[in-house]
Amino acid sequence: MRAILDVLMVVFDLYTWLVIASAVISWLVAFNVVNTRNDVVRAIWNFLYQVTEPALRPIRSILPNLGGIDVSPIILLLIIFFIQRVIVLYIYPAVI
Template identity: 65%
Template sequence: MLAVLQVILLVLDIVWWLVIVSAILSWLFAFNVVNARNPVVDSIGNFLYRATEPLYRPIRRVLPDLGGIDLSPLVVLLLIFFIQQVIVLYLIPAVYRAGV
């Protein structure tokens, strides 16, 4: 059971970094720092969009429209942090106590 929780924590860490890289790349696109027509940059951006958009979509439905400001990555990061803390503070000690 402990191995499963550690794998979940690892997956959450990977998603955390995907969200951060996606947000930074979107800023670089917005300020024309990187060329979106470059095939490598376009493929990275497409991958990040496909990886993070399913996380953002339900949150964007709930959040109010703030114009050009998208707070959904921040909400996703907060949710990931909350889930990680629940696992570390409550589930892992419970697994140790249970001896599973």
């Protein structure tokens, strides 16, 4: 059971980095630092969008419109960190 929890923690860590990368690349595209006409940038953008959007869409539907500010990645990261802390503090010590 601990092996499953360890794999789950690694998956959460990887997904955290994907959410951060998605937010950073969205800022770079919004400020015209990178061009989405480039095939490599478009491929990375599409991959990150397809991986993170299913988790971000329900959060965006709940949050009110804040203008041009998207705080849904921050909310998702807080949820991931909360789940990780629950696993580390409560579930992991109970597993023998």
